Amino acid sequence: MNFKQLHYFLTTVKKGSIAAAARELDIAQPAISQQLASLEREMGGQLLTRSFSGVVLTPAGQVFLNHAIKLVDDFNLAKNELNGIFNRIDCVVKVAMLPSIGNVLSMPLIAEVKARHPKLTLDISTGPSYSVKSWLEEGNVDIALTYEQEVNPQFMTVEPLIREELHLVVSNAATNNEYQHLLSRDTISFWEISQFPLLSPSTKDALGRLIAHYERLTGVSLQHDRAYSGQLMTGLRQVMQGEGVMILPTSAVFHLQESGLVKLLKIVDPEMPRLVLAATNKTAPLNDATARMLSIIKQVVASEQKQHHWCGLLAFAQQAQSRGASLSGSLISN
Structure with a gap:
């Protein structure tokens, strides 16, 4: 056996x-x-x-x-404990994330670790949300950057990072009248998206499940009949060729927006926020290197949010403010 x-x-x-x-x-x-x-x-x-x-x-x-x-369970526990020992020696921290998150975080995270934390080695893996979840569960990575739809409290300990905003992504060079009128707008109602062919992942993916949730919530059926491979870069190429639209966070496309290749319309009525979290495996001891990397990730997330590369509210900042308000109230009452 x-x-x-x-x-x-x-x-x-x-x-x-x-x-x-x-x-x-x-x-x-x-x-x-x-x-x-x-x-x-x-x-x-x-x-x-x-x-x-x-x-x-x-x-x-x-x-x-x-x-x-x-x-x-015993095997994974033993493996994770040994990984903790080995990581303390060579300070390698393995971080998994989705391509949309990797697009905004990978390069600044690598640069931050290289410039300011020479004793740490960062190993980044990217994949769909279900793969990232599986890698963490199996002990193949130390930290998973994922979405609330993928959280499993049975084996995950999570820290919120940012409540990101979702936008409709349209080609800025659209010559098709179907999209042309969108280029002068900054927002779009969820029901209006039903007028356009949507490139969206299946419900196996966290984003696909979130879109399906809002369809049920609003009673609006979107057009999912446009062929889409599920690969972010391929989908964005299709968008830029005018083959359809996508629902994505700014983290996935800020570089294309800055280059003038795509137009982003914030989705409203209702808005579509999504909580991004840093998850670790409960069965793995949180060693110093992993704890340090979590802190660095928060710093980089805050920096990218401040530069408007990642639009949304910093969730860990909200937590700190809530704790501070509670403490102040306690001191006043005493």
Whole structure:
């Protein structure tokens, strides 16, 4: 028995089928089936009943499930504790973030660490929201910069960073009359977005789920029939070619706005705020290097917000002000 077999077993049980587990793990179904069969031979009996509709735990499988969860948790705890020791030695901090966040934070964060914190080494990974969440859960990164839609309090400890504003992104060079009248505006109502082909991710992504939430909230159905790969840079190229519009934070497109390539219209009625957080894994000890990196991230977020690269309200500043107001009230009352 090895960790891979346990991981495949737990993912298959969680997803309800080998096919769904293969999609989640991004590997071929036969590879999972082979590992599960090997695990069952080693355990001495069938753990899963397989059918066209999926998999179901056998009585033995239910017993094994509890042990498998504990074994994986213990393994991750040991791995994270060792990572804490190793990180204290070489001070490498692994930070994962979405491309929209990476666009505004990666370069200034790298520059800040290099200039002022030579004992720290920053390792940045970018990916979709569900991948960033998975990397943190599996202990592959120390800090995940993500959105409130992806928070899982079972294994995450979070610190709010910024409540960003979402905007409609339109090509500034639009020659199509469909978009031309938008270039003289600064805001747009949510219902008006339904008039334009929207390039949006699926609901597997945090942004896709947020857009779907506002569709339900307002009763407005947006046009999602325009082909979109889910890749931010590809989507922005499509926008600049006049193929559609996107809903994004300024962090994702401030550089294109400054270059005059896109126009941003703040979404109102209702507004679409989204809370960005820094998350760490509860099972991992928060070593000095990770704590230092969290502090640096906050500094860089504040700097980018001040330069209007990232429009929104600093959430950690609000927290500090609330605590200060509470303390002042307490002192006055005493």
